[in-house]
Structures are given as C-alpha cells and as structure tokens.
Amino acid sequence: AQSVTQLGSHVSVSEGALVLLRCNYSSSVPPYLFWYVQYPNQGLQLLLKYTSAATLVKGINGFEAEFKKSETSFHLTKPSAHMSDAAEYFCAVRAGGTSYGKLTFGQGTILTVHP
Amino acid sequence: EPEVTQTPSHQVTQMGQEVILRCVPISNHLYFYWYRQILGQKVEFLVSFYNNEISEKSEIFDDQFSVERPDGSNFTLKIRSTKLEDSAMYFCASSGTVEKLFFGSGTQLSVL
Numbered sequence: 001a002q003s004v005t006q007l008g009s010h011v012s013v014s015e016g017a018l019v020l021l022r023c024n025y026s027s028s029v030p031p032y033l034f035w036y037v038q039y040p041n042q043g044l045q046l047l048l049k050y051t052s053a054a055t056l057v058k059g060i061n062g063f064e065a066e067f068k069k070s071e072t073s074f075h076l077t078k079p080s081a082h083m084s085d086a087a088e089y090f091c092a093v094r095a096g097g098t099s100y101g102k103l104t105f106g107q108g109t110i111l112t113v114h115p
Numbered sequence: 116e117p118e119v120t121q122t123p124s125h126q127v128t129q130m131g132q133e134v135i136l137r138c139v140p141i142s143n144h145l146y147f148y149w150y151r152q153i154l155g156q157k158v159e160f161l162v163s164f165y166n167n168e169i170s171e172k173s174e175i176f177d178d179q180f181s182v183e184r185p186d187g188s189n190f191t192l193k194i195r196s197t198k199l200e201d202s203a204m205y206f207c208a209s210s211g212t213v214e215k216l217f218f219g220s221g222t223q224l225s226v227l
Contacts (some may be wrong), residue, residue, distance in 0.1 A: 041220060043118075043217070043221065044158075044208075045218070046215050049214070099163050101163050
C-alpha cells in the first residue's frame with residue numbers, strides 16, 4: 001500500500017521568501033506523485049505531477065517539485081512567495097498499476113503568506 | 116475554465132435516512148470519482164467510475180454506497196442509510212484522457 005506524509009500542517013512565510021512544503025511517500029511500486037492546491041471555498045486544483053519522466057517537475061504559478069527516489073521525497077518549492085499563494089496544499093500518490101485517479105493524499109499543509 | 120459543480124453545498128440529514136449527493140462533471144470527461152474528507156482527517160478515495168461501471172473502490176465504499184450516472188451530465192453518490200460517521204465533506208472529481216483530476220468544491224454532509 002502507498003502512503004504520503006506531509007511534514008508540517010502549517011507553514012508561514014513572508015511575501016517574497018522561499019516556499020518549501022515537504023512531502024514524503026511510501027510505495028512498493030514506482031509511484032506517480034501529485035501536488036494539489038485548494039483555495040478557500042474551491043475544489044482541489046492540480047499544481048503539478050510526476051509520472052516517471054523528468055525528476056524536476058514544473059507546475060503552474062511558479063511552483064516546482066523534485067522527485068528524489070533515494071529520499072522518497074517530492075517536496076514542493078517556489079522561489080518567491082506571493083500573497084495569492086495562501087492556500088492549503090496536498091501531496092498525493094498513486095501506485096503504478098492502479099486505476100487513474102485513485103489517489104492517496106497527505107493530510108495537507110496550510111500555507112500562510114505574510115506581507 | 117470548465118469546472119465540476121456539486122449540489123448542494125451543505126446537506127443535513129437524520130441518521131438512517133438516504134441521501135443523494137449530486138455532481139455535474141466537466142462535459143467531455145470520461146472518468147469520475149468520489150472522495151471524502153472527515154473533519155481533521157485526510158482526503159480519502161471512495162470510488163472511480165468509467166464507461167458506466169465502477170472501475171475501483173475503496174474499503175470505505177461498502178454496500179451502503181452506490182454511484183450512478185443517470186444521464187449524460189450528472190454523477191451521483193447515494194448513501195442508503197446514513198450513519199453519524201458518514202459526516203464529511205464529499206468531493207466529486209472528473210478527468211479526461213490525461214490524469215488531471217478536476218475537483219468540485221464539495222458537499223458538506225452532516226448526519227444528526
């Protein structure tokens with residue numbers, strides 16, 4: 001079975017500072033990894049995904065994530081935070097061989113951006 | 116951008132009652148899903164649906180749950196006899212040929 005752990009349920013940064021949201025996964029087979037973002041009163045929106053191509057994945061809104069197999073990590077970063085980045089971020093994994101969309105989510109990290 | 120629509124946004128029901136949660140997926144999508152999030156817990160997969168049948172379901176999705184695509188636009192989740200522990204936010208999602216799920220904003224179900 002696969003699982004995801006997001007380190008830190010709340011992360012606070014200043015506007016313009018580096019954003020780093022941590023995600024570690026566990027999977028017995030090569031995983032597909034995703035980051036989703038949820039703004040208040042909205043559904044989850046895909047930021048980026050890793051599907052065994054390039055290990056550095058670029059997503060929307062300037063976010064990127066690096067797949068590190070040796071560390072079983074898929075941390076999300078953005079060089080410079082913007083106020084509009086304030087939201088809840090979810091890391092998710094799907095094991096290869098399972099059906100599309102059967103995702104296992106982490107518990108989420110709420111990102112706060114201070115002026 | 117197209118979006119997944121869920122109705123109602125909040126639903127309150129009595130324990131033992133049947134409830135139907137409704138979703139309108141994006142029109143040209145082929146895959147449909149239900150997830151739920153109990154307060155303070157992780158978002159959990161319930162079921163995926165493709166070509167008018169369930170393609171995969173979780174252990175949570177027991178005989179009390181069913182899904183249906185009654186027409187070309189709606190996708191519903193029915194809980195036959197609700198329990199207190201069914202109280203959660205239920206998310207519908209859909210995807211096309213690429214694995215990019217589009218989620219609705221959820222229906223908050225409260226079972227009293």
